Amino acid sequence: MRILIVEDDEVLANGLSVGLRLSGFTADRVATLADARAALETSDFEGMVLDIMLPDGLGLDLLGELRARGSALPVLLLTARDQVRDRVRGLDAGADDYLGKPFDLDELAARLRAMLRRGEGRASGALRWNGLEIDPATHTGSRDGAALRFSRHEFAILHALMEHPGRVLSRAALEDRLYGWQEEVESNTVEVHVHKLRAKLGRGFVETVRGLGYRVAAEGS
Amino acid sequence: MTISIRLRLFLILALATGAIWLSAVLWIETSTRAEVERVLDARLAEAATMVSSLISDHRVEVAHAAGGAIHVPMPAAGGYTRQLSCQIWSLDDDALVGRSDGAPQARLTAADGAGYSESDVEGEPWRVFTVVNPDLGVRVMVGDSIAVRDRLVRDVIEGLLLPAAIILPLLGGLIWISLARGLAPLDQLAATLRARAPSDLSPLPQGPAPREIRPVRRALDTLFARVAAARDTERDFTTYAAHELKTPLAGMRTQAQVLRMAPDAETRAAALRAIETSVDRTDRLVRQLLELAEIDRETPEQTATDLAALIGETMAELASLARAREVTLESDIAPLPATFRTSPFLLHAALRNLIENAVIASPRNGRVSVTARHAEGALHIDIADDGPGIPEDQRTRMTERFVRGPSGSGSGLGLSIVASAVARLNGTLDFGARDAEGRHQISVCLPG
Numbered sequence: 215m216r217i218l219i220v221e222d223d224e225v226l227a228n229g230l231s232v233g234l235r236l237s238g239f240t241a242d243r244v245a246t247l248a249d250a251r252a253a254l255e256t257s258d259f260e261g262m263v264l265d266i267m268l269p270d271g272l273g274l275d276l277l278g279e280l281r282a283r284g285s286a287l288p289v290l291l292l293t294a295r296d297q298v299r300d301r302v303r304g305l306d307a308g309a310d311d312y313l314g315k316p317f318d319l320d321e322l323a324a325r326l327r328a329m330l331r332r333g334e335g336r337a338s339g340a341l342r343w344n345g346l347e348i349d350p351a352t353h354t355g356s357r358d359g360a361a362l363r364f365s366r367h368e369f370a371i372l373h374a375l376m377e378h379p380g381r382v383l384s385r386a387a388l389e390d391r392l393y394g395w396q397e398e399v400e401s402n403t404v405e406v407h408v409h410k411l412r413a414k415l416g417r418g419f420v421e422t423v424r425g426l427g428y429r430v431a432a433e434g435s
Numbered sequence: 436m437t438i439s440i441r442l443r444l445f446l447i448l449a450l451a452t453g454a455i456w457l458s459a460v461l462w463i464e465t466s467t468r469a470e471v472e473r474v475l476d477a478r479l480a481e482a483a484t485m486v487s488s489l490i491s492d493h494r495v496e497v498a499h500a501a502g503g504a505i506h507v508p509m510p511a512a513g514g515y516t517r518q519l520s521c522q523i524w525s526l527d528d529d530a531l532v533g534r535s536d537g538a539p540q541a542r543l544t545a546a547d548g549a550g551y552s553e554s555d556v557e558g559e560p561w562r563v564f565t566v567v568n569p570d571l572g573v574r575v576m577v578g579d580s581i582a583v584r585d586r587l588v589r590d591v592i593e594g595l596l597l598p599a600a601i602i603l604p605l606l607g608g609l610i611w612i613s614l615a616r617g618l619a620p621l622d623q624l625a626a627t628l629r630a631r632a633p634s635d636l637s638p639l640p641q642g643p644a645p646r647e648i649r650p651v652r653r654a655l656d657t658l659f660a661r662v663a664a665a666r667d668t669e670r671d672f673t674t675y676a677a678h679e680l681k682t683p684l685a686g687m688r689t690q691a692q693v694l695r696m697a698p699d700a701e702t703r704a705a706a707l708r709a710i711e712t713s714v715d716r717t718d719r720l721v722r723q724l725l726e727l728a729e730i731d732r733e734t735p736e737q738t739a740t741d742l743a744a745l746i747g748e749t750m751a752e753l754a755s756l757a758r759a760r761e762v763t764l765e766s767d768i769a770p771l772p773a774t775f776r777t778s779p780f781l782l783h784a785a786l787r788n789l790i791e792n793a794v795i796a797s798p799r800n801g802r803v804s805v806t807a808r809h810a811e812g813a814l815h816i817d818i819a820d821d822g823p824g825i826p827e828d829q830r831t832r833m834t835e836r837f838v839r840g841p842s843g844s845g846s847g848l849g850l851s852i853v854a855s856a857v858a859r860l861n862g863t864l865d866f867g868a869r870d871a872e873g874r875h876q877i878s879v880c881l882p883g
Binding site: 223224225226228229230232233236237267292293294295314315316317318319320 | 674678680682684685689690692693698705706709710713716
């Protein structure tokens with residue numbers, strides 16, 4: 215779950231990116247509207263945390279541009295002004311959610327997960343496939359009543375594959391989900407994590423499609 | 436104590452009306468008295484001449500018999516009976532030979548000559564006309580009591596005063612009511628103002644207003660507009676201040692949660708450092724908010740200030756910040772007046788924020804130089820740093836509140852404080868200067 219954080223306060227932006235990463239997200243941060251536009255053009259994000267007051271303008275302007283272009287990118291507005299009037303204005307401008315400063319990091323993470331889930335048209339947070347159930351809130355899974363634990367990267371890959379069962383995701387697409395710009399991408403990490411996942415879930419749970427990438431195997435297989 | 440306009444106008448009008456009425460009465464009395472004297476004097480003369488000619492025509496016989504005075508018939512004027520009294524005295528033995536009804540026994544006048552005279556008969560003042568008839572040897576005197584004349588005049592004046600006693604209170608009531616009607620626009624204005632909510636600062640409702648009220652309404656509308664502008668500024672300021680404080684609070688809270696969640700010592704240490712940075716910046720922000728509020732509120736108190744000491748103290752306050760950022764603070768201060776009349780609070784606020792900004796904008800191992808000199812009736816203080824300077828297109832905007840510089844790290848208040856403080860000191864601020872080494876420099880110039 216890769217999130218773009220647009221926030222100009224250095225301390226807050228840093229806390230957000232570190233905190234969200236600890237909560238299982240992949241987070242990138244920029245401090246200005248111009249940088250946010252550039253980031254949205256060059257990378258794929260599943261959601262955006264957007265501050266309203268930015269040095270080069272209002273976050274609402276960027277939101278307006280996105281919605282005018284027809285983008286459905288889930289956006290959570292972050293602002294110090296959280297009067298009803300401001301919230302209504304933000305939501306009407308096309309925001310999916312709204313959080314007033316200061317906020318609880320866990321609440322922000324939960325709201326982001328809910329927002330992304332709604333974007334995918336699911337009502338429940340948990341994902342199920344082939345007898346395996348995973349919970350993005352806790353990064354845990356269970357199968358046949360037995361609890362399973364995953365590392366952050368393992369979970370991110372599993373989550374990406376189970377979001378759209380049957381769809382093939384390339385190695386690059388998975389790497390994109392794993393690493394923000396600040397992180398060093400190690401070669402063959404995706405293979406390493408897939409290998410670990412197969413060790414936990416059985417060889418057949420994740421299939422390799424030669425030359426294309428990975429997908430979860432069909433149900434019942 | 437001030438009396439109401441209505442009462443004041445009433446008193447003025449009542450006194451003026453009374454005074455005019457009174458002068459009219461005095462004038463009428465004088466002229467009536469003069470007229471009465473003229474008419475009655477003429478009647479005296481006429482009557483005396485008539486009696487004298489009657490005697491001459493022997494229509495009235497004058498007997499030269501002592502004690503047996505003849506009766507002289509006198510016409511009675513309507514209302515004022517026995518106004519005229521007539522006496523005929525013999526010239527030879529000075530005996531009363533004839534008199535009219537009711538005429539006193541005593542001689543009407545002591546004067547022997549013909550013509551008018553005034554006398555005192557039986558304790559009363561009289562006006563007498565005497566005709567001397569030498570042919571018959573008689574002196575004819577016709578007189579009337581001055582008291583009667585006075586009564587005549589008094590009757591005329593009373594005729595004026597009696598209606599006045601009734602009319603004046605009526606007039607007073609009429610004035611009182613008219614004043615209420617005349618002052619109605621003022622009452623309406625007062626009622627409009629009373630009916631407004633305290634927070635309502637909109638202009639007064641439009642409508643026809645008397646010429647005298649219009650300036651008041653205009654002044655009120657101007658005042659309302661000014662108060663509304665001040666209220667909006669304050670509201671904006673409060674909103675911005677809350678926003679500016681909430682962001683670092685959010686940062687600290689997030690970092691505190693990261694600190695709790697972080698599995699490794701390195702992340703925890705970074706979160707702690709971030710919290711400390713945020714606390715320092717919030718502290719600075721609060722101090723600047725207070726300074727700004729103070730600058731807006733205070734009437735600057737001018738005192739004789741030791742400039743070199745003030746600059747020295749300000750630099751000493753920032754020494755630890757400079758050390759932490761590894762920036763060198765240096766100064767070149769020419770001899771300065773020790774009793775410069777200025778507001779030390781405002782000058783200190785301006786200098787502190789300028790030097791603080793310069794330190795923060797400087798790169799590691801940079802230098803911030805403060806130079807000061809007093810020349811040609813003005814104090815010049817220049818602050819130069821190794822930072823990037825303020826881009827030309829942002830210079831005017833930078834002094835607005837909560838507008839941050841290119842680094843985005845400040846509170847957006849520092850230069851607003853400087854600009855407000857310098858403006859209150861009647862000084863000027865120059866952002867565009869360069870020092871001898873070509874570094875960016877901000878110059879403050881204060882008259883005095």
